[in-house]
Amino acid sequence: MHPLMTLEEHYQASPLADLPHNAVNFTSFPRFLKDKLCDLGPQRITDMNAGSVSLQVISHTSAIGNASQCRSANEILAAAVKDNPTRFAGFATLPMGEPQNAATELEYCVKELGFVGALLDNHLEGRFYDDEAFWPSFEMAEKLGTVLYIHPAFPSDDREPLYKGNYPTAVEDSLGGWGFGWHMETGLHILRLFAAGVFDRFPKLKIIIGHMGELLPFQFERIVYFEKKGAFGEQQRKWMDVWNSNIWVTTSGMFSLNPLACLLRNTKIERVLYSVDYPFSRNEEGLEFVAELEESGMVSQEGFERICWRNAEELLG
């Protein structure tokens, strides 16, 4: 079977599982999910083998909090990577509420722990990272040549009304979460970074987003049309230039050819990377999708290999 590399694969640092500000309410997860999240050993590797995943880049399931808590989580992950260096790699979690410490933690994790980048929650209590206060991490990532993966997060308190309506609370949760809001807000975030000139200031910044591009590829027609009319302010670099040189996209949590077709019609294949979103999605489901992709003839054999692992290897070294 083909070797696969995956980049949006999560763990939970067990000693930190009960922190109140652990943004995802971990305690509400079903037992099997908690067990899989906390496992950084045999169970994870068994599940990887079942989905032909040779290497997982592992990240904390959600932002944690202050610098010392992030450091503990990063050390726990680093120990697991050290135990299984051929199967695991690490993305750091950063204390984004302490912007200078976040940059320092990124540097520490890349230089001392051998991590291949960091994964950030989509916002910090409703603040997106177009706010210049957060830019030290962008500056550091660019300096190190490493990647930042921006991952969806549940809406902040002030945005909850957007998802409340004439339906049960559970529907509000999913509308704001995996049912739509997560993806909408992450796509919005990338456009906000663009409009704020982040990619003019940090022209070599490397950002990864998941879920086949967080709705953006479907909207390029309008984005480019209205960009010409000044919709995003005065940027030196154009949107499609930024998309083609600063952004990489994973297939995380989406296992169908239709969104991939839209993505590939708008995006160079060198920028598209397979991922699962373990343990929230199953590696076996991913493997079925990979087989369907190969069967479909939608991409060349070289393109197929690029999506499966080669692009990840090139991007993350």
Ligand code: GRE
């Ligand atoms: C995910 O990454 O897909 C995810 C989380 C937290 C809760 C649910 C979920 O990170 O699907």
Ligand code: ZN
């Ligand atoms: Zn995820």
